[in-house]
Amino acid sequence: MVVTTKAIVLSAIKYAEADLIVSCYTEGYGLKSYLLRGVLKSKKGALKTSYFQPLTQLEIVAVHKDKGTLERIKEAKIAQPYRSLHTHVVKSAIVLFLSEMLKNAIQEEEANPPLFHYLAQSFYWLDNHEQVANFHLLFLLKLSAYLGCYPDASNIDAPYFNLSEGNFQETDSGLYCEKGPAVAVFKGLFGIDFDSLPQIKLTKSERKHTLNLLLVYYQLHLQGYKKPRSLLVLNQLFN
Incomplete structure (x- = not known):
C-alpha cells in the first residue's frame, strides 16, 4: 500500500x-x-x-x-525546515537526547495524531527560541501525558513526590519518595507552557537533579525504558 x-x-x-x-x-x-x-x-x-x-x-x-x-x-x-536545531550546540545536544528518549519511550504502532502534533509543535518552538536550557524538562513532563503516565498533581502542595505512584504526598511512604530542590523545580513545571521557560532560572545542579527525577519516573512507568546514552553528553554540555 x-x-x-x-x-x-x-x-x-x-x-x-x-x-x-x-x-x-x-x-x-x-x-x-x-x-x-x-x-x-x-x-x-x-x-x-x-x-x-x-x-x-x-x-x-x-x-x-x-x-x-x-x-x-x-x-x-x-x-x-529548521533554522538552528541541528547547528546550535545546545539545541543539537537536546535533539540527540530527546530523539533517543522518544525512540525508547514510544512503542505504539497505531496513529496518535495528538502526540504527533505535540512533537511537531514542540520542536518548532525549540528551533525558534534561544533560551532553551530547560526545554527538555518541560518537554518530558508534557510528553508523559501522551504516554499515559502523567503525574497526579491534585495534591501538589504536599512536600513529597512518590515516583512509583506518580503523586504528591504528605509523608515519606517508600523507596521512591523524593523531596527537596528537585521536587520544588518539578512542581514549577506544572501548568506552564514553553513560552514561560525563560522565567525559570535554575542552577546546573537543580537542572541535573530534576532531569534525573524525570528519568527515574520514566523508568518506573514505561516498559522497556533504557537510560539514553546521550545523557552524558547533555550533562557535560550544561556543566
Missing part, C-alpha cells in the same frame, strides 16, 4: 555499505521503520541523507506492507 504521511525522524542507523535503517514516528501510522537502500552513495536520488537527521520533520510517500518487516520510502521532502 502506497501512503503519504508526515513523519518525524527518531533515528537513522547505517546498514551494510550504503543503506540506512530509519525509525520514524508518523502522523498517520505511528511508529515505522524503513530501509533506505543505497542512500549513502546516491547523489542524485530522491532521498537525501540530510533528510534523516534526528527530529527532522518530513512528508513522505512510502510503501507499507504492514507485515512486521522494514518498509520503504519512495519520496521525501522537508515538511518543516
Whole structure:
C-alpha cells in the first residue's frame, strides 16, 4: 500500500555499505521503520541523507506492507525546515537526547495524531527560541501525558513526590519518595507552557537533579525504558 504521511525522524542507523535503517514516528501510522537502500552513495536520488537527521520533520510517500518487516520510502521532502536545531550546540545536544528518549519511550504502532502534533509543535518552538536550557524538562513532563503516565498533581502542595505512584504526598511512604530542590523545580513545571521557560532560572545542579527525577519516573512507568546514552553528553554540555 502506497501512503503519504508526515513523519518525524527518531533515528537513522547505517546498514551494510550504503543503506540506512530509519525509525520514524508518523502522523498517520505511528511508529515505522524503513530501509533506505543505497542512500549513502546516491547523489542524485530522491532521498537525501540530510533528510534523516534526528527530529527532522518530513512528508513522505512510502510503501507499507504492514507485515512486521522494514518498509520503504519512495519520496521525501522537508515538511518543516529548521533554522538552528541541528547547528546550535545546545539545541543539537537536546535533539540527540530527546530523539533517543522518544525512540525508547514510544512503542505504539497505531496513529496518535495528538502526540504527533505535540512533537511537531514542540520542536518548532525549540528551533525558534534561544533560551532553551530547560526545554527538555518541560518537554518530558508534557510528553508523559501522551504516554499515559502523567503525574497526579491534585495534591501538589504536599512536600513529597512518590515516583512509583506518580503523586504528591504528605509523608515519606517508600523507596521512591523524593523531596527537596528537585521536587520544588518539578512542581514549577506544572501548568506552564514553553513560552514561560525563560522565567525559570535554575542552577546546573537543580537542572541535573530534576532531569534525573524525570528519568527515574520514566523508568518506573514505561516498559522497556533504557537510560539514553546521550545523557552524558547533555550533562557535560550544561556543566
